Each structure stands twice: as C-alpha cells, then as structure tokens.
Amino acid sequence: MAEPLHELGAFIRTQRERSALSVRKLAEQAGISNPYLSQIERGLRRxxxxxxxxxxxxxSISAESLYQRAGWLAGDQPDDATVVDSIEADSRLTAGQRRALVEIYESFVRDNEKETKE
Known part of the structure; x- marks a missing residue:
C-alpha cells in the first residue's frame, strides 16, 4: 500500500498531466513555487x-478528494473515494465536467445522509 504523501503526489501529477499543465503553470495557478510543487508530486513534502x-x-477537482488522498479526511463510505477518483480520472470529460459531476455526487450523498438522520 502506498504512503499517503506518495499517493497524493502521484495523483496530483496525474491530474496535472491530464489537464495538460506544466509544473510551472500549475504552481503559478496555485500560488506556490515550481520546486515546492515538484517535491509535493514526488511525495517529499507535505x-x-x-x-x-x-x-x-x-x-478543477474537489479539495475533499485530495484531502482523502493525503489521509486527512476519511470518506464516509469506502466507495466514496473510488467514485470521486473514477470521475476525476476520466480523460473523456473536461475539467469542468469532472468538477460538476463530483459536486453533484457529493451533494446527493450529503442529502441522503440528512434524510437518513431525520
């Protein structure tokens, strides 16, 4: 089993490549330095x-999915991360479509949890 930092870094790198972003461009958009992003992607920095x-x-992905990858947030159901990961890994969808699907999925899960608590 991969360590959370390495898994998080590999996932960020995969998503960056799928979005056709260079390390420099993603670092610029996130407001961090290129070397720092490179270290995150290699699992060297938290x-x-x-x-x-x-x-x-x-x-254009959910912060929650990255928090789960980092081990900071557990999914309510074991399949939650799998569903979100599948959506975010689907290269047939645009970044906006992936973001919208994840938001809809998470909204449905929250609504259903509220209904079961009532």
Missing amino acids: PSADIVKALAGAL
Missing part, C-alpha cells in the same frame, strides 16, 4: 491544507 485546496482549485 503540503498544508490551504495549498491542497489551491492545487485542487487549479486542477
């Missing part, structure tokens, strides 16, 4: 929650 959120925004 980014702060704010940096993870900035990277998620620049990649």
Whole structure:
C-alpha cells in the first residue's frame, strides 16, 4: 500500500498531466513555487491544507478528494473515494465536467445522509 504523501503526489501529477499543465503553470495557478510543487508530486513534502485546496482549485477537482488522498479526511463510505477518483480520472470529460459531476455526487450523498438522520 502506498504512503499517503506518495499517493497524493502521484495523483496530483496525474491530474496535472491530464489537464495538460506544466509544473510551472500549475504552481503559478496555485500560488506556490515550481520546486515546492515538484517535491509535493514526488511525495517529499507535505503540503498544508490551504495549498491542497489551491492545487485542487487549479486542477478543477474537489479539495475533499485530495484531502482523502493525503489521509486527512476519511470518506464516509469506502466507495466514496473510488467514485470521486473514477470521475476525476476520466480523460473523456473536461475539467469542468469532472468538477460538476463530483459536486453533484457529493451533494446527493450529503442529502441522503440528512434524510437518513431525520
């Protein structure tokens, strides 16, 4: 099993490549330095929650999925990460479509959890 930092870094790199962004461009969009992003992608540095959120925004993916990859947030169901990962890994979708699908999925899950608690 991969360590969370290496898994997070590999996932960020994959999403960056799928978005056709260079390290320099993603770093610029996230407001961090190129070397720092490179270290994150290689699993050498642990980014702060704010940096993870900035990277998620620049990649048009949910911050929650990156938090789960970093081991900071457990999915409510074991399949939650799998669903979000599948959506975010689908290269047939645009970044905007992936973001919209993840938001819809997470909204449905939240609504259903509220209904079961009532």
